[in-house]
Amino acid sequence: MQRNRKKLFDELFIDGKKRPEVSHHPLYVTADQRVVAEDINNATKEEILKRIADKLQQVSDEDVRGPLSIKLELLKAQPNKAKKDTLILLYNEIIEDLQDLQPMAEVCIPQDDEENGNQ
Numbered sequence: 289m290q291r292n293r294k295k296l297f298d299e300l301f302i303d304g305k306k307r308p309e310v311s312h313h314p315l316y317v318t319a320d321q322r323v324v325a326e327d328i329n330n331a332t333k334e335e336i337l338k339r340i341a342d343k344l345q346q347v348s349d350e351d352v353r354g355p356l357s358i359k360l361e362l363l364k365a366q367p368n369k370a371k372k373d374t375l376i377l378l379y380n381e382i383i384e385d386l387q388d389l390q391p392m393a394e395v396c397i398p399q400d401d402e403e404n405g406n407q
Contacts, residue, residue, distance in 0.1 A: 328376055328379055328380075329376065333367060333370065333372055333375060334367070336372070336375040336376065336379060337360075337363065337364060337367065337375065339379060340360055340375065340378055340379050340382060341360065343379065343382045343383065343386065344356055344357060344360060344382055346386055347382065347385060347386060347389065348389065349389055352385050352389065356378070356381070356382055356385070359378055360378065363375065363378070
């Protein structure tokens, strides 16, 4: 048992062998570092495609999602030919559609009793 623990320690921490079942997320020291890292313009094509797919899952209207899904599949079919600017435009289009689909928040404005005539 001790030998297994030593082997695991050596593989993971000393040799740096990555375990696919353990995900890691970068830790940003400042807010500026986070903004730069999360900016879509600084992302790779693969990361942009993943973000597009994630955002596309959030679109609830099938009439909106259908054409966007077709565009995404065309871009995924030939990722080397897809320009990064085209991917960013599609991502921004999905973001705009998501914002348009969000229901307007209902606002309730209480009225004073004096305004209603109740005193």
